[in-house]
Amino acid sequence: MAHPSLVILTGAGISRESGLATFRDADGIWAKVRIEDVATPEAFARDPARVHAFYNARRAQLRDPAIRPNAAHRALAELDAAWPGELLLVTQNVDDLHDRAGSRRLLHMHGELMRARCMTCEAVHPWPDDLSTATTCPACGQAGGMRPHVVWFGEMPLDMARIGAALDRCDLFVAIGTSGQVYPAAGFVAEVAGRARTVELNLEPSAVASDFDEALHGPATETVPSFVARLLAGA
Ligand code: BJW
Numbered sequence: 001m002a003h004p005s006l007v008i009l010t011g012a013g014i015s016r017e018s019g020l021a022t023f024r025d026a027d028g029i030w031a032k033v034r035i036e037d038v039a040t041p042e043a044f045a046r047d048p049a050r051v052h053a054f055y056n057a058r059r060a061q062l063r064d065p066a067i068r069p070n071a072a073h074r075a076l077a078e079l080d081a082a083w084p085g086e087l088l089l090v091t092q093n094v095d096d097l098h099d100r101a102g103s104r105r106l107l108h109m110h111g112e113l114m115r116a117r118c119m120t121c122e123a124v125h126p127w128p129d130d131l132s133t134a135t136t137c138p139a140c141g142q143a144g145g146m147r148p149h150v151v152w153f154g155e156m157p158l159d160m161a162r163i164g165a166a167l168d169r170c171d172l173f174v175a176i177g178t179s180g181q182v183y184p185a186a187g188f189v190a191e192v193a194g195r196a197r198t199v200e201l202n203l204e205p206s207a208v209a210s211d212f213d214e215a216l217h218g219p220a221t222e223t224v225p226s227f228v229a230r231l232l233a234g235a
Contacts, residue, residue: 003083004171006231007087008087008173008176009092009174010175010176011178015093016220018068018073019067020067041155049132049133052132058094059129075227077103078232079231079232080105081102090159092110092178094112112150116147117149118142119145120137121140123137127146163188173189173198173199175201176201176223177202179206190208198211200215
């Protein structure tokens, strides 16, 4: 029989044990800054310097050598390399820890912190450094139009057609370290329910926990490697 087709959705919880804060936990990012001030197109139009400062600080944190992929990222990269069937890892995370761990069949549906986009010519560039309102686009030369290549509230997530096609074909859907509070990602489980096996791996039940067939609760560095080992063993 053909190998099951997998879609794996990850959220901020998978990077927590690498030292990156989640959004909605008690010590999360949204406990310290307001979404309306930094994560909407309106916030950027109103005060681009404030929004740049927020993302510059998070980019600097990601450059810290202490921030590295953990056992959960590595297990998913091993699964990607070993799984003979279809597999798509869809991350909501803007960090690059899945990339650094070696995952290849990977989409960043909420964009990437280490990239910048020109609002004038739409070119997307690798961008490990700070951005400012004076930054010039390397493609078109225009100053003042560079923004973080991330998806803010009210904007369309990236690669939705590819994600939708993979969800249509999937036999197993796994969500890891996501609170199930942000759509459309939180709705993926309901889209596949009834025709795919669905498993949630999270520290605690998410907001959409009742839509899943199974749940494994615990830190991602423990639950993900053991779940991957069982998958690769054919269980
Ligand atoms: C662990 C752990 C460990 C901890 N191990 N687990 C009204 C107005 C405008 C819009 C809307 C509206 N009502 C609804 C919407 C839509 C809106 C939305 O969902 N809003 C809700 C908040 C109500 N969504 C959008 O606007 C999206 N776009 C959109 O809908 O376009 C239209 C569309 C229509 C139809 C089809 C398709 C599209 C865009 C959403 C963009 C989200 N952007 C952010 C910021 C990205 C840039 C940045 O990083 O700054 O993305 S917000 C933030 O939330 C970030 C995350 O990717 C996202 C999800 O968070 P995540 O990953 O789930 O983190 P947490 O913190 O919530 O949860 C962590 C979990 O891990 C917890 O459960 C912990 O327990 C667990 N955990 N340690 C395992 N060690």
